[in-house]
Amino acid sequence: MWSWVGHRITGVVIFIFLLVHVLDTSLVRVSPEAYTAVIGAYKNPIMGLGEAALVAAIVFHAFNGLRIIAVDFWKKGPKYQRQMLWAVLGLWAVTMIPFLIRHLTIVFSNFFGGN
Amino acid sequence: MSSNSIAAPRSNSAQSPKYKRNKASHSSFEMIAWLFMRLSGVVLIVLIFGHLFVNLMVGEGIHAIDFGFVAGKWSDPFWQIWDLAMLWLAMLHGSNGVRTIINDYAERDGTRMTLKAVLYVASTVIIVLGTLVIFTFDPCPPGAVIDLPSFCTVP
Numbered sequence: 001m002w003s004w005v006g007h008r009i010t011g012v013v014i015f016i017f018l019l020v021h022v023l024d025t026s027l028v029r030v031s032p033e034a035y036t037a038v039i040g041a042y043k044n045p046i047m048g049l050g051e052a053a054l055v056a057a058i059v060f061h062a063f064n065g066l067r068i069i070a071v072d073f074w075k076k077g078p079k080y081q082r083q084m085l086w087a088v089l090g091l092w093a094v095t096m097i098p099f100l101i102r103h104l105t106i107v108f109s110n111f112f113g114g115n
Numbered sequence: 116m117s118s119n120s121i122a123a124p125r126s127n128s129a130q131s132p133k134y135k136r137n138k139a140s141h142s143s144f145e146m147i148a149w150l151f152m153r154l155s156g157v158v159l160i161v162l163i164f165g166h167l168f169v170n171l172m173v174g175e176g177i178h179a180i181d182f183g184f185v186a187g188k189w190s191d192p193f194w195q196i197w198d199l200a201m202l203w204l205a206m207l208h209g210s211n212g213v214r215t216i217i218n219d220y221a222e223r224d225g226t227r228m229t230l231k232a233v234l235y236v237a238s239t240v241i242i243v244l245g246t247l248v249i250f251t252f253d254p255c256p257p258g259a260v261i262d263l264p265s266f267c268t269v270p
Contacts, residue, residue: 001121008216015209019237022202022245025185029248032182032262039180051177058163065156072153099172106176 003085007064010057017054048107052100059095063088124219148211155204162201182262186254190264195249202245210238 027035041047067084071077077084171177188194213234221227255267 005121008212011209011212012216015213018205018209019241022206022241026244026248028182028185028252031256035185036181036262042180043177048177051171055167055171058167062156062160062164065153065160069153069156102172103176106171106178 003064003067003088007061007068010061013057014054014061043107045107048104051107052103055099055103056092056096059099060088060092063091063095125222152208152211155208159201159204159208162197162204165197166201183264186252186264186267189249189252190254190266199246199249202249203242206238206242206245210234 024038025035027038042051064085067081067088070084071081170180189198214231217227217230217234221230254264
């Protein structure tokens with residue numbers, strides 16, 4: 001039940017970002033200056049944390065989506081749906097930890113005067 | 116599912132006693148939409164995880180992204196097709212998901228029709244815009260000087 005709520009909330013969040021992301025990418029058709037200026041906003045640390053949250057939402061939605069497919073199509077899916085939710089959360093953590101280390105290192109090292 | 120359970124959409128509403136599933140629908144649209152969510156979902160995992168890995172994890176990550184980065188990718192038909200498939204599948208998947216949510220929670224007919232009309236217009240605009248941008252993109256626009264990919268010959 002909570003996974004169902006989480007799937008809906010992450011889905012809406014991802015969809016809203018997708019609309020914005022197509023619009024910002026479309027600025028490449030305006031001029032290189034316009035695109036580079038707007039994409040620069042994605043590189044500050046606050047946006048970097050926002051990107052981490054967005055990726056967290058995407059990874060949950062992806063793995064829970066596979067769980068939904070398993071519940072719908074696998075004969076024993078409904079029986080093991082609770083165990084599969086723990087698997088989703090475990091895979092989510094295993095995916096997010098290396099992602100966060102890499103992404104936040106990139107975001108914060110450049111902010112604090114790296115290269 | 117005792118005290119902290121969440122009521123199913125519409126279960127507490129005035130409409131709920133009257134709300135019944137249609138017995139015989141003459142269209143298989145909802146079944147096709149249901150199947151599309153699962154098929155497109157699997158493909159989107161590959162496309163979006165690949166997109167995130169190449170754009171955020173490789174090299175300098177997000178700091179490498181500028182006009183030249185996009186121009187370099189879209190000079191290759193592989194990434195044009197990748198991004199085109201991602202755009203269409205993600206927009207249709209997301210639009211159908213939001214359509215489902217609107218159907219669940221917007222109980223008044225007028226509200227539901229209005230929200231869905233806004234959704235369909237917005238989704239169509241974004242899909243058409245994104246498709247045009249991918250295919251009409253010029254990696255070396257005349258007059259531009261900054262952030263160009265290395266293969267452009269700057270006058």
